């Protein structure tokens with residue numbers, strides 16, 4: 001059984017009503033608009049993302065899925081000219097007003113399309129975040145490295161080569177290492193931006209199994225172009241189109257009984 005003792009867990013607001021709402025809801029996005037300069041990439045997105053679930057974001061290229069994902073840990077702050085209006089609440093806390101982005105990104109980790117291990121040893125990749133947090137004792141780091149690699153289902157493959165370069169691993173192994181690196185700082189949420197699209201089917205299956213296992217302890221939000229993948233592993237699915245969130249619901253409902261015309265056309269492959 002994995003544990004997620006996050007000593008820095010974001011505190012929910014005090015009122016009983018909001019506490020009960022945020023026991024199930026991790027992200028509450030309210031009227032979110034995002035602009036890259038004059039271009040509006042997200043339009044009035046309001047959605048609630050549930051804890052300990054996998055939520056998939058689907059939609060055609062350029063519709064704002066990655067942009068939306070990146071609003072959840074303020075990665076868009078790094079884009080010059082990017083402006084966000086509206087609110088994103090994490091356990092009731094406004095992430096654009098009430099949390100330092102560096103601290104936020106410890107709570108909300110991210111894995112990208114291309115595995116991006118640092119040119120360091122496997123051990124040092126996983127220990128990187130904990131060291132930044134000030135953990136220096138070797139025994140503590142050893143424990144974190146083992147726990148994180150086990151959570152990412154790659155300990156058995158890597159335990160005898162921890163001090164070898166991460167760049168010598170296969171793409172699928174590198175991606176699981178990147179997941180271990182993200183888990184090492186004990187986040188609450190893991191964002192996955194097309195995390196399997198550069199991988200072969202076997203590595204993809206490993207990551208899918210892993211995501212399903214991780215949701216016992218974490219919340220997973222993933223962008224995917226692979227509609228079968230969303231149907232295999234996502235509890236909830238949101239369909240984005242031209243910067244709008246068109247429809248959001250249980251994955252089964254979105255794929256088998258969509259309500260909006262644009263969703264019907266997209267999931268049946270008759271789009272554009």
Ligand SMILES: Nc1ncnc2c1ncn2[C@@H]1O[C@H](COP(=O)(O)OP(=O)(O)OP(=O)(O)O)[C@@H](O)[C@H]1O
Nearest residue numbers: 036039041059060061062063064065066067068079
């Ligand atoms: N850094 C940026 N500067 C300016 N415009 C951007 C930037 N990043 C994305 N955009 C634009 O915002 C819109 C949404 O892009 P985004 O990458 O979020 O879409 P997406 O649905 O994830 O696409 P894909 O499936 O191709 O990855 C697109 O029109 C894109 O060109």
